[in-house]
Amino acid sequence: MRNPRVGWALLSPTLVILLIFGFAPFLYVLFVGFNQWNVFSAADGLVFNGLDNFRRLVFDDDFLHSVGLTARFAIFAIGSEVVLGFVLAQMLTRDFPGRSLFRIIHTFPLMVAPIAVGAIWRLLVIPGFGPVPFFLDRWLDLTYQIGTYPDQALMTSVLMDIWHWTPFVTLTMLAGLSSIPREPVEQAKVDGANRLQVFWYVTLPFLRPVLLTTIFIRIMDAIRTVDEVWMLAGGGPGTRFTGIYIWRVVFPRTDYGYGSSISLITLYLTIVLCWLLFIAISGRRKGEVE
Amino acid sequence: MSRTQRQRAWGYFGAYAFWIFMTLLTLIPIWWMLVVSMRTRVELFGRPNLMLSRIYLENYSNVLTDSTFQRYMTNSLVVSTANALLVMILALLATYALSRYKLAGRDNIFFWLITNRMAPPAAFLLPLYIMFTRTFRIGNWTLFDTQLGLILLYCVFNLPFAIWLLKGVVDGIPIELDDAAMIDGAGLWGVLRHVIIPLAAPGLAVTGILSWIFAWNEYLFAANLTSVVARTITTALAEFVTVTGTNWGELAAMSMVTLVPSAIIVIFAQRYIVMGLTFGAVKE
Numbered sequence: 321m322r323n324p325r326v327g328w329a330l331l332s333p334t335l336v337i338l339l340i341f342g343f344a345p346f347l348y349v350l351f352v353g354f355n356q357w358n359v360f361s362a363a364d365g366l367v368f369n370g371l372d373n374f375r376r377l378v379f380d381d382d383f384l385h386s387v388g389l390t391a392r393f394a395i396f397a398i399g400s401e402v403v404l405g406f407v408l409a410q411m412l413t414r415d416f417p418g419r420s421l422f423r424i425i426h427t428f429p430l431m432v433a434p435i436a437v438g439a440i441w442r443l444l445v446i447p448g449f450g451p452v453p454f455f456l457d458r459w460l461d462l463t464y465q466i467g468t469y470p471d472q473a474l475m476t477s478v479l480m481d482i483w484h485w486t487p488f489v490t491l492t493m494l495a496g497l498s499s500i501p502r503e504p505v506e507q508a509k510v511d512g513a514n515r516l517q518v519f520w521y522v523t524l525p526f527l528r529p530v531l532l533t534t535i536f537i538r539i540m541d542a543i544r545t546v547d548e549v550w551m552l553a554g555g556g557p558g559t560r561f562t563g564i565y566i567w568r569v570v571f572p573r574t575d576y577g578y579g580s581s582i583s584l585i586t587l588y589l590t591i592v593l594c595w596l597l598f599i600a601i602s603g604r605r606k607g608e609v610e
Numbered sequence: 611m612s613r614t615q616r617q618r619a620w621g622y623f624g625a626y627a628f629w630i631f632m633t634l635l636t637l638i639p640i641w642w643m644l645v646v647s648m649r650t651r652v653e654l655f656g657r658p659n660l661m662l663s664r665i666y667l668e669n670y671s672n673v674l675t676d677s678t679f680q681r682y683m684t685n686s687l688v689v690s691t692a693n694a695l696l697v698m699i700l701a702l703l704a705t706y707a708l709s710r711y712k713l714a715g716r717d718n719i720f721f722w723l724i725t726n727r728m729a730p731p732a733a734f735l736l737p738l739y740i741m742f743t744r745t746f747r748i749g750n751w752t753l754f755d756t757q758l759g760l761i762l763l764y765c766v767f768n769l770p771f772a773i774w775l776l777k778g779v780v781d782g783i784p785i786e787l788d789d790a791a792m793i794d795g796a797g798l799w800g801v802l803r804h805v806i807i808p809l810a811a812p813g814l815a816v817t818g819i820l821s822w823i824f825a826w827n828e829y830l831f832a833a834n835l836t837s838v839v840a841r842t843i844t845t846a847l848a849e850f851v852t853v854t855g856t857n858w859g860e861l862a863a864m865s866m867v868t869l870v871p872s873a874i875i876v877i878f879a880q881r882y883i884v885m886g887l888t889f890g891a892v893k894e
Contacts, residue, residue: 326798327711334704334723334769341738342726342766348737408632411625422629424880426636431872433827435844436865440639443646443862451642451658483639495887537771544730547829551848567732576736583733590728598721 346587353580358573366577373581383582386565387589393474393561394542397481398535404482405489405534412490413497430487438551441480445552470558477549477559481542489534496530497523532601536594543590562586640869647862654858669863679846679864686826686843687871689757693764694822698814700765701772706806708773709780710788720777727770731830738763742835755836763831768821775820775887779813780806812885819879823872843868 353373355366377383412423432440445452445466456462466473500523508518524531546563553559555568566586570579646654648666673679707713708720739754746753753759783806791801807814829844836845847868850861876883 322711324711324713327707327713330703330707330711331713331719334700334773337700337762337765338723338726338769341741341763342729345734345737345741346729348740349733352736411628414625416622416625418629420880422633424877425633427876427880427883428640428873429636431823431869431876432640432865433829433844433847433868435827435829435847436868439847439861439865440643443858444639444642449654449658449858451660454658483636491883492887495885533774537774540724540728544728546731551851563730563732566730570732570736576733579733583730586730587725587728591725594724594728595721598724602717 349580349583352577353584355577357577358575369577373578374585376578377582377585382560383562383565386560386562389474389558390543390561390563393478393481393545394539396475396478397485397542398538400478400482401486401489401538402531402535405486405493408486408490409493409497412494426490427487429484430491432484434484434545434548435551437480437484438548441476441483441548441552445476466553466558467556473553473556473558477552477561480548480552481545484548485538485541489538492530492534493527496527500526529601532597536597536601539597540590540594543586643862643865646858647860647866649859651857651859669859670867673860673864673867679843682841682843682846683867685757685840689760689764689840689842690822690825692757692761693768693825694818696761697765697768697772697821698818701769701776701817702802702806702810702814704769704773705776705780706802708777710785720773723773724770727767735830735834738831738835755838755840757840759835760825760828760832760840760842763835764821764825764828767828768824771824772817772821775817776810776813779810783809812882815879815882816885816887819875819883822875826868826872 352366354368354370356369356372357366408426412419429437442450444450445464447453447465447467453464456464463469464472466476504522504526505518508522513521544563545561546567549559549561550564550567555564560568562582563586566579566582569575569582642660645660645662647669648662648664650666650668653663704723708716713719742754742759743752746759753762787805787809788801791805796804827844828842829848832842833845833848836842843864847861847864850857850864
C-alpha cells in the first residue's frame, strides 16, 4: 500500500538541499583537509600532504587546549542548565497565580540573537562602565577582568550560556514532565516511596528520552558556539574554544588546509559523542537484538 | 493556623521568592542593555548606575531612521519568514516519509540529517563562498549577496532540528488514522491535509517559530555570504564594534530593536511552544 518510491519522493527536496549546502561543502573540507593550503606559504595553491595536517594537530598545544576548554565549557554549562532547567520545569508544573507570566519572562533569553547576547554580556562586564566589575570590586574587593584572567573569562562564557539556554532546557523538560502519566507516581506514593524515590524510580525513567535529546541538542550547539563568545571576549584568553580556534586558523592566518582538518576532527568527535547519545535515546535497539 | 497551613504558606513564600530571584537574574542583563541604549556616550562612563535617569531616545532615532538599517531589517524579515515556511513544508514531507514508509537505512538517514547541524561553521564558509560566487552563476547573477542564498542555506541548520522535532509528533499520530482516511478514498495529499496537518499543528507551529528565530538570529553565514544588498540585522550589530571605538549606545539600541519581533512571538505563541517541544514524549 505504501510505495517506498513515494517516500523517497517526499524526502527528496530535503535531501537535495542538504546534499548541496551541507554535504558538498563537507566533501570540499574533507579534500582540503588532506592538503597544505596557506596563502602565506611558498607553494601556490593546494599541495597534497596526506595526513600531515592531522599529525600536526595531535601535537598542536593550542588545539588541544581549545578542546579542553570546550569540554570544560560544555560540561559546566550543560550540567548547570539541565539541573536548573529541571528544577524550574518542576516548579512550573504546579499551578500558582502568575505562573504564565514567570514562564514568559523566563523564555526571553532564548529569543535573543547570540550576537546580541554577546553584546549584552559585554556591556555587563566591560571594564570602565560595566556594573559587574564595578560592584565586585566595591563589595567583595575582587578584581574582575575577563581580558586578563582566563578562568574568569571561561566562567563568564559559561554563565552567559546558562543565561541564554536554560530556558530551552526548561521548555523541553516542561513538555516532558507534563507527558508523564499520573498513575505510576500516585501508585509509588501509595506504596510509601518518598519524594526522592519517586523522582529516581518513576519520573527519571519517563523523562529519560527527553533528557537525552535535550543534552544531545545542547552538546551539538555548544561545541560549535562562536558568535556570542566572540562578541563577549573577542577570542581572548580562556575563551579560545575549538570553534573560535578554527576561525583564527582559517581567517587571520588563512591556513585553510590545517583549518579544514581541525574542523573534520571536531566534527568527527561531535558525531561520535552524539551517536552514543542517539543509541542511548533509541534504547530499544539493545532489546531488539537480545 | 495549623501546622500544614503554615507549611503551605512558607512553601508559597519560598516559591515566589525563588521566582522573583530568577526573574531578576533573567531581566537584569536586558534591563542594563535598555539603560545603555538610553544614554549618551559620556554618561556611560564613571560609576555604573543601574537606574534609568532619563528617557533619551537619540540612539533609537539614529538607528531607526538609517536607511541601511531599514534595508537590513527588511532583509531579515524576508529571509527568516521565507526560511521558516520552507523548513516547515520540507520538514513535514520528510518527516512523513521517514515515519510512514519503509525506506532502506531509515535510521541512518535520520542521523545523517542531524549531523548537518554539527559542522563547525568557520571552515565551511570557504566552500560555501566558492559555491555562492562561482558554482551558482547565471550570467552576472550569483547566489552571493541574495536573500535566496540565505533562505536555502539556513535550511542546513534548521531542517535537521525541525525534522527531529516533528518526527516525534508524526510518530505519535496513529497510523490507523492514515489508513482510515485512505480507505475513505483520500490520496497522499488528502491524508496530509486532513489527518497529519491538523493533528501535528502545535508541533508544526513550534517548528516554524523556532526556525524563524534561528534564522533571524544567524550571524556568521549572513556576515560572510552577503555584502550590500542582502545583509541582515545581526551583521549590523557586529559592525558597531569597530577599531576606532564602539558606539555602545547605538549597539544597545539596535539590540533592543532586534529583540522586539522575537518577544512578540514568544508572548503570543507561548502555549504552542510548550505543547510542541515534546520530541515525541507524548504517548497517549
